Each structure stands twice: as C-alpha cells, then as structure tokens.
Amino acid sequence: MRRLLALSILALLLPFSTGASVADDFSLNISLTRGERSRDSHSQTTRITLKGRELVYEKSYSGFRGGARSQPVRKSFRISDEEVEGLKKIVRDNDLLTSDRLEVSSEAGGIRRYFELALNINLNGKKSSIEINGSRTAVEIKEKPAYRKAYALLDAVYKILSAQDKEIGYENRDLVIDKQ
Numbered sequence: 203m204r205r206l207l208a209l210s211i212l213a214l215l216l217p218f219s220t221g222a223s224v225a226d227d228f229s230l231n232i233s234l235t236r237g238e239r240s241r242d243s244h245s246q247t248t249r250i251t252l253k254g255r256e257l258v259y260e261k262s263y264s265g266f267r268g269g270a271r272s273q274p275v276r277k278s279f280r281i282s283d284e285e286v287e288g289l290k291k292i293v294r295d296n297d298l299l300t301s302d303r304l305e306v307s308s309e310a311g312g313i314r315r316y317f318e319l320a321l322n323i324n325l326n327g328k329k330s331s332i333e334i335n336g337s338r339t340a341v342e343i344k345e346k347p348a349y350r351k352a353y354a355l356l357d358a359v360y361k362i363l364s365a366q367d368k369e370i371g372y373e374n375r376d377l378v379i380d381k382q
Contacts, residue, residue, distance in 0.1 A: 228290055229253045231322040232359065236338065237265070239314040250359055252289070257281050259363055259370060279366045290325060292358050296351035299328045304348040306336035315339065321352055 230252040237245030244265030251258045261275040293299060298321065315338040323330045332352055336343050343349050363370045 227324055227327065228286065229324045230289065230355075230359075231320075232356065233318075233320040234356070235316075235318040237316055239316065250363070252281075252286075252359075255280050255283070255286060257359075257362065257366075259367075277367060277370070279363070281362055281366070285362050289355070289358060289362075292355050293323055293325055296354050298323055298332065298351055298355060299325060299330045301330045302332045302348045304334045304336075304343070304346055306340040306343045306346075319352060319356070321355065 230250070232250040233247065234250075235245055235247045237243065242265070244263070246261065246263050249258075249260040257279045259275070259277045259279070263272050263274075317334075317336065317338055319332075319334040321330075321332040323332075332348065334343075334349055334352055360370075
C-alpha cells in the first residue's frame with residue numbers, strides 16, 4: 203500500500219518537476235557586416251555565436267581589399283557562468299527579447315559605407331530577431347532606442363572577446379563614424 207501511494211505521489215509530481223524549471227536555452231547569434239559599395243566594393247562580416255558557454259568568433263572578408271586579410275578567422279572560447287549571466291541580464295534589462303527592425307536611409311550616390319547588424323536571441327523559450335541597417339555616417343542612428351539597446355549587448359560581447367584574445371580588438375566602436 204505504501205509503495206502504491208509513493209508511486210502515485212511520484213507520478214503526480216513528475217510533471218511539475220520537469221515543467222517548473224525551464225531548461226536554460228540561452229543562445230545568441232550576432233552577424234555584423236561593414237562594407238563599402240563603390241568601384242572597389244568590399245566588406246567584412248563578423249559572426250559571433252554563443253551556445254551554452256561556448257563563444258565562437260568568425261570573421262571573413264570579401265571584395266577588393268581582401269589581400270592578406272582575406273583568410274577567414276575562426277576562434278572558439280569557453281566563457282564563465284558569470285559572463286553568460288551578465289549577457290542574459292543585458293538582454294533582459296534592454297528588452298532585447300522583443301523583435302525589432304531599424305533602417306536609416308543611406309547616402310545618395312557615390313561611395314556608400316554601410317553596416318548591417320543582426321541579433322538573434324533565444325532565452326527561456328522566447329526568441330527575438332533584431333536587424334539594424336544603415337550608413338556608417340548616419341550619426342542620428344545613435345539616438346534610436348533599438349540601436350542603443352543592441353549596441354549595449356554588442357559592446358558587452360566584445361569586452362568578453364577582447365579579454366579572451368587581444369587580437370580580436372574592440373572593432374564595434376566604429377559602427378557609425380562622424381562624416382569626414
């Protein structure tokens with residue numbers, strides 16, 4: 203009788219134990235392309251992915267100015283639980299689990315310097331996609347909430363990457379540059 207009662211209680215509690223804690227499915231995919239459209243067009247694409255504690259950094263070049271940099275780069279790092287939790291906090295604090303899109307019109311004619319940023323975030327069953335595109339000289343984009351929130355996450359990811367490998371640098375600071 204006790205055994206039957208214990209099995210009954212276990213059977214009743216089993217669904218609650220699996221549903222009470224949502225599996226930590228935090229993942230992050232960032233794609234950042236910076237380039238120039240002109241007679242000698244070129245671009246540089248950086249992809250950063252985080253799954254669990256593995257942070258993968260990939261960079262590739264295409265177009266006219268490839269040269270010695272044209273060799274793709276791929277680096278993988280294990281980051282701490284504290285760093286992962288810090289990124290989750292930034293996602294939550296900046297409401298980055300809400301999909302958004304921001305596009306700022308580009309320069310007319312001539313040489314066009316641009317950037318394209320895409321963030322795909324998955325946290326506790328919620329998914330979002332954020333896309334930001336614009337001219338690298340469109341300084342007004344810095345005032346847009348979507349840009350500021352996405353930049354906060356990008357900045358935090360680059361801080362982690364540059365602490366892991368000094369060669370990666372802090373390249374996100376020049377998404378938008380002042381006109382020269």
